Amino acid sequence: MVGLGDRISGTFFLLLGLTMYLYVNPNYIETVDGGNISPSTFPNILAIVLAVCGALLLYKPTAQQTPDIRSIAITTLYVLLLCIGLYAMSKVGFEYVAPILALVIMLAIGERRSLWLAIGVIGIPVLIWFLVTIALGRALP
Amino acid sequence: MVDLSTILAGFADAFTLYNLTFVLFGVVLGQFVGAVPGIGPIMAMAIAIPFTFGLDTLPAIAFLVGVNKGGLVGGAVPAILMNTPGTPDAAATALDGYPLAKQGKPLKATKMALFSSITGDTISDIVLITVSAPLAILALRMGPIEIVALMIFAFSILAGLIGNSLIKGIIAATLGLLVACVGQDPEHFTPRLIFGHWDLFNGLPLPSVAIGMLAISELLRRMSIAHGGNVTSAIINEDTGNPDDQRVTWAEYWSCRYTLLRGATIGTILGALPGIGSTAAAFMSYATAKGSSKDPASFGKGNIQGIAASESANSAVVGANLIPLLTLGIPGSVGAALIISAFMIHGLQPGPLLFTTQGQLVYGLFGAMLMANFLNLWVGQIGLRFWVKVVSAPESIIFSSAILLCIVGVSMATSGIFGVAIMLIFASIGYLMSSFGYSLVIFIIAFFLGPRFEKSISQSLALTNGDLTQMLKSPVAVALLVLSVVSFIWFIRKNAQERADDA
Numbered sequence: 126m127v128g129l130g131d132r133i134s135g136t137f138f139l140l141l142g143l144t145m146y147l148y149v150n151p152n153y154i155e156t157v158d159g160g161n162i163s164p165s166t167f168p169n170i171l172a173i174v175l176a177v178c179g180a181l182l183l184y185k186p187t188a189q190q191t192p193d194i195r196s197i198a199i200t201t202l203y204v205l206l207l208c209i210g211l212y213a214m215s216k217v218g219f220e221y222v223a224p225i226l227a228l229v230i231m232l233a234i235g236e237r238r239s240l241w242l243a244i245g246v247i248g249i250p251v252l253i254w255f256l257v258t259i260a261l262g263r264a265l266p
Numbered sequence: 267m268v269d270l271s272t273i274l275a276g277f278a279d280a281f282t283l284y285n286l287t288f289v290l291f292g293v294v295l296g297q298f299v300g301a302v303p304g305i306g307p308i309m310a311m312a313i314a315i316p317f318t319f320g321l322d323t324l325p326a327i328a329f330l331v332g333v334n335k336g337g338l339v340g341g342a343v344p345a346i347l348m349n350t351p352g353t354p355d356a357a358a359t360a361l362d363g364y365p366l367a368k369q370g371k372p373l374k375a376t377k378m379a380l381f382s383s384i385t386g387d388t389i390s391d392i393v394l395i396t397v398s399a400p401l402a403i404l405a406l407r408m409g410p411i412e413i414v415a416l417m418i419f420a421f422s423i424l425a426g427l428i429g430n431s432l433i434k435g436i437i438a439a440t441l442g443l444l445v446a447c448v449g450q451d452p453e454h455f456t457p458r459l460i461f462g463h464w465d466l467f468n469g470l471p472l473p474s475v476a477i478g479m480l481a482i483s484e485l486l487r488r489m490s491i492a493h494g495g496n497v498t499s500a501i502i503n504e505d506t507g508n509p510d511d512q513r514v515t516w517a518e519y520w521s522c523r524y525t526l527l528r529g530a531t532i533g534t535i536l537g538a539l540p541g542i543g544s545t546a547a548a549f550m551s552y553a554t555a556k557g558s559s560k561d562p563a564s565f566g567k568g569n570i571q572g573i574a575a576s577e578s579a580n581s582a583v584v585g586a587n588l589i590p591l592l593t594l595g596i597p598g599s600v601g602a603a604l605i606i607s608a609f610m611i612h613g614l615q616p617g618p619l620l621f622t623t624q625g626q627l628v629y630g631l632f633g634a635m636l637m638a639n640f641l642n643l644w645v646g647q648i649g650l651r652f653w654v655k656v657v658s659a660p661e662s663i664i665f666s667s668a669i670l671l672c673i674v675g676v677s678m679a680t681s682g683i684f685g686v687a688i689m690l691i692f693a694s695i696g697y698l699m700s701s702f703g704y705s706l707v708i709f710i711i712a713f714f715l716g717p718r719f720e721k722s723i724s725q726s727l728a729l730t731n732g733d734l735t736q737m738l739k740s741p742v743a744v745a746l747l748v749l750s751v752v753s754f755i756w757f758i759r760k761n762a763q764e765r766a767d768d769a
Contacts, residue, residue: 131434134702138437145444155456161727164451164458167720171444178437187431187765192701199490204694207669211690215683219674227666234492236662249667253674261320266677266686 131186135179142176206230219265223250276629279324280637288325289634292332293641294649299333300340301653307337311604312481313671315611316473316679323612324627328634330608334601335387335638338544338581339646342379343653346573347372356580358548362565362572369568373512373650378573380646381519382526386578388639389530390537390585394592395632398621401593405618410725411737415746417719420596422750423539424708426757430764434704441699442709445470446716453724465684470692472607473679475713478689479706480600481672483696485665492661514570522574525555529575533582537598538590544583544599551579585635591616592628596715603710611679 146169154165210226228246236242257263279285292314299310310333318326338356345356346363359379366375408416425435448459449469460466529551536547555575556565565572587598588605595617597603609616620628676689696706730736737743 130702131431134704138441149459153461154451154458157454157456160453160724161732162453162720162724164454164456167451167723168444168447168459171440171447174440175437175444178433178440181433182431182437185433187434187703189431189703196487196490197698197701199493200486200697203486203489204690207690207693211673211683211686214673219677223670227670230489230666230669231662234489234662234665236660238660241660241663245663245666249663249670253667253670256317257674257678261317261678263320263678265674266683 128186128188130189130191131182133191135182135184135186138179139176139183140179142172142174142179145172146176203230203233206233214266220250220254223253272625273629276626276631277633279626279630280328280633285325285328285630285634286637286641288321288329289332289638290641290645292329293336293638293645296333296336296338297340297642297645297649297653298336300337301343307334307341308600308604309481309484309668310337311601312477313668313675315477315604315608316675316677318608319611319678323609323614324630324634326612327605327608327631328638330605331631331635332638332641334584334605335581335635335642336645338387338577338584339380339383339642340653342383342573342577343376343650346375346379347654356548356576357545358552358576358580359573361552361576362567362569365566366568366570366573371512371568372654374514374570375568375573376650376654377514377647378518378522378570379577380643380650381514382522382529382574382577383581384639384643384646385526386530386533386580386582387584387642388636389527389578390534390582391632391635391639393534394585394588394635398589398592398628401589402618402621405593406622408742409740410722410729411740412742412746413722414719414726415737415740415743415750416594417596417715417722419746419750419753420590420715421712422753422757424711426753426760430703430761432754432757432761435708438699438704438706438708439712441704442712443716443719445475445709446713447720452717452721469717470688470713471676471680471685472610472714474676474685474688475692476604476607476710477672477676478692479696479699479710480604481668482689482693483700483706485668485672486693486697487700488661489665492665518570522571525571525574526578528554528558529578530582533579534586536579537583537586539598544580547583548576548580551575592620593618595718597711600707600710603707603714606714 150165150168150172154168157164206226206229210222213222213225224246227249228242231242231245236245254265257265295310295314296307300307311330314330314333318329321329341356342359342363345360346367348364363375363379366372421439425439426432446469448466450456450467451458457464457467529547532551532554533544533547536550537544552565552572552575555571556562559565559569559571561569583599584601587602590596590598591602591606595606595615597606597616606616614620614624614627672689673686676686677683679685680688696709699709700706726737727734737747
């Protein structure tokens with residue numbers, strides 16, 4: 126539906142601006158006496174601008190199409206996969222998680238050819254390991 | 267400001283075998299990733315920045331410049347062979363490149379793109395080298411009041427030019443400025459919006475935000491499109507067998523001289539203005555070439571003038587993009603914003619002072635840019651046949667390896683997993699923003715300029731004792747503010763007109 130995408134994002138930015146102005150900025154920015162500009166002045170102005178622009182977008186949306194829900198759902202799954210991968214990396218290390226993460230991503234995209242799978246799952250992680258730890262002398266995550 | 271010895275020392279620094287190797291590596295990598303649809307030089311630069319951390323400043327920046335320049339040449343390959351531009355800049359190239367390739371002349375088309383790209387890029391670099399130092403002298407005369415006015419003007423142009431809605435442009439810029447508030451306020455240095463996470467006290471790390479927004483969000487978008495689908499690519503790789511169809515003769519190149527010069531001029535002028543990307547330059551140059559041609563009907567059917575027009579313009583933008591960056595510290599494009607983050611990783615603050623404090627480095631960078639142009643030509647001549655094979659690499663391996671490289675790169679740049687987590691958060695934000703039609707370029711530029719903008723406001727208030735009407739005493743500030751208002755009104759009217767036309 127034409128305009129719905131802007132109405133959704135306009136509502137979000139209106140609420141975000143108001144939440145920042147009324148709740149987040151007063152509670153998470155320290156107050157300071159003196160000076161030329163208070164620490165909360167700039168974020169407050171930005172929050173107001175955000176809310177006003179959100180309201181304007183709500184009132185007068187462009188012809189922006191609503192994003193495809195299926196694409197957003199698939200992307201959410203990929204983000205979850207990356208979050209799990211990142212958590213696993215923080216626990217057991219990149220060298221053990223990277224091949225599995227690469228394999229899952231390649232299979233999810235639809236890759237079934239064993240040569241390309243081998244390159245992506247073994248070749249690329251080994252290459253990164255060599256580049257980072259041997260060539261650059263840095264630690265992997 | 268910069269004496270001849272500094273200039274010569276800078277060029278001497280650049281023209282060493284060590285730097286040449288890094289520029290060459292950057293150009294090869296840039297052409298390679300540019301040839302792969304879906305990666306492109308911007309993503310390659312984003313991934314490569316953390317890996318340059320261990321290098322000296324000049325080879326690191328020279329390497330990134332090589333990636334950027336090489337990417338523009340590589341981006342034309344899939345545009346011509348598959349009608350799928352490897353970079354948005356190459357979309358106009360596909361208009362004539364693809365039909366020419368379909369006529370059995372893929373190498374003629376790709377070589378014309380290469381020669382045009384190098385021509386436009388070199389002209390633009392020469393302009394950059396000659397005008398940036400004098401402009402920086404002017405910029406140094408600007409105080410905080412003028413800087414505030416200049417940034418307001420830059421934001422008004424950026425918000426209006428990028429995307430299809432001024433309001434959405436303002437939202438993207440405001441969000442970028444708001445995110446830049448995380449950390450400490452620039453006047454009192456008190457913690458602000460860190461929510462108890464002291465890792466955020468120095469602000470959100472630029473590599474995490476930039477790579478998350480630009481690289482990972484784009485990868486997520488393309489992965490969702492490719493999900494479970496066909497992972498191979500079909501390319502045109504046939505030829506007629508006639509050697510003349512596989513090369514560009516001098517006569518053909520010379521016949522395009524006016525088109526090339528016009529394209530380079532358009533690209534240089536648009537590139538010097540923040541926010542107008544190379545895609546706009548390429549299409550504008552293409553339209554101008556078609557409009558002034560004696561045979562406009564041949565455009566879109568494989569006319570090499572069309573390739574010359576678009577490639578010379580989009581490549582000319584790269585050098586000119588560095589004019590606002592080096593003279594004012596304002597990045598004019600995503601590529602320039604990434605080069606800024608590389609400068610900052612190496613402890614340098616881009617802006618007019620760079621010519622005074624790091625003049626040798628700046629001229630070293632100019633030397634590296636010229637070197638990159640010659641290497642681009644050389645690598646392109648040898649590599650074009652190879653890049654044709656590269657475009658058929660499956661997306662599955664490209665996406666998985668790019669994600670692993672981003673994770674490792676950000677982890678190295680931010681010293682830990684926390685920075686990678688921030689990258690993932692901004693990847694999600696970037697994906698949603700682009701899905702809803704918000705410009706990520708404006709967001710990143712505003713995020714980068716945010717602290718400086720707020721600091722300049724604070725300094726202006728100190729200078730004027732809190733009386734902002736004192737700003738009216740500065741003619742430069744007044745002119746810039748008037749221009750901001752004019753551009754603001756102009757963009758509102760333009761948007762309204764476009765909406766009326768659509769209706």
